[in-house]
Amino acid sequence: MKKILSLVMVSVLGGAITLGAYKAFIEKEQKIVVTESKPVSSFIPTNYKTTNTNFTAENIDFTSAAEKTVHAVVHVKNVTTSTGQPTLQDLFMGRVPQRKQMGSGSGVIISPDGYIITNNHVIDGSEKLSVTLNNNKTYEATIVGTDSKTDIALLKIESDSDLPYTTFGNSDSVKIGEWVLAVGNPFNLTSTVTAGIISAKSRDLSGQSNQSFLQTDAAVNPGNSGGALVNKNGELVGINTAITSQTGSYIGYSFAVPSNIARKVIEDIMEFGNVQNGILGVRGGSLNSASAEKLGVGETEGFYVDDVDEDTGADAAGIQSGDIIKKIDNINIKKFSDLRGYLDTKRPNDVVNVSLLRNGVQKYVSVTLLKNNTLTLPNIGIIKNAKAKDLRDFKVKKGVKITRLAGGYDRYLRSEGVNEGDIITTINNIEVNSVEEVQEIIKNRDPYQPLSVIIVNKKGEVNRYGLR
16 A cells, blocks of 8 residues: 555646646746747848849849840760779789760850750760750761860851850940859759849959959859859840859859950951950050059059060050050050950951050050960970071071070070070971961870970070970
8 A cells, every 4th residue: 555655746846847847848948939939130031022123133034134145055065085093903804994974065046057055065075966956856976176265165066947046235234233144054954044243344263364364243153154144134245154163163253255256266266266366465464553562653553564575566556665555455454365356356457445544645546456476385495486596597488586594494595595486496396487386286295295496596506405
């Protein structure tokens, strides 16, 4: 009987403790949860009223721009062969393991007869290319031409009927803050459209002032390369090309080749088979506070001319060292990438109007752009076509002229009596008479073999040098 009573007392006591704990803790926590479920002040509710026109896009017809573009953007698939890591058995048998790899990107149809623009890196090294349209039709594609410098390539597909295509817009006229759409095939997801604004213009990602990208915050990811960046009218203003990311995926910045550059590249490829570059003929750099103070000038924006190359349009027009280029045609020049980007849209014999400052006085000159007749020769420096007078002075019949020594062997060559103005007559046992001939030799040379050159100096001495 006592045992039963003890059990009852323990049960009652346990129930009381449980009930008390429930009232003291659990029931109280439930009240706190209900209280915290109310909206907090840090969240901004959606507002459908037009109260701030600075942040609204309701007047822009994104659907129209997307409809114009999405059918003209294609999925590009690229089959390449890569060399794998050899096993011991491969080494024993003398085999080189190879495997097929599939890459993908995007492209933009620019004509009803099937010309497609994309990035060079999308199709680089391809053995087989296929293009899939938005209607799921797939075509084999051929490469018409490429330009690695601007990362632009031109493809062609054959279709029995006219294809949807997009038209070019003027990338020089786009403004920072202007709405744009990026259309492509990220992660093999076809026909993807993202929206953003132009964040900046004339961006140089290389740090060598040889690029001029449009920057946008429209989401671009792997697979978007070669796709379209269009304005609110559905006009092509850029070819999506690159992102900057520590993860390999989009983090808020993406970059596109401006359409004016891309258009000029493909027109050159179609007409000439290669890209025709018109050069101004100046060397120098961008101005900022530090460089302005060092140079003793009062301008912090513009392109400062350090030197003018002889026999160029700038030389003929009278541009001088110390001039500050502020504008070309209607394009403001604040930094070198502004200048580089605009000149990339021009060809030899085009005339540009240059506005510059010389000792604080504004001047205007017209410059005829010329074909680039210079070339960077590995380990030596910059060479150019020699004039007849140069050849007569050095008593040689053929050769190219060294205009600047630069590279790994410039000090050694100077110690050997080689200087700017000397003539290179032979490279790898082949006589040369133009930079085009030198370029062909360099293109076909064995990179593991030393570069053999014969140089005639001002003293008339003829010497052969082997440069690795």
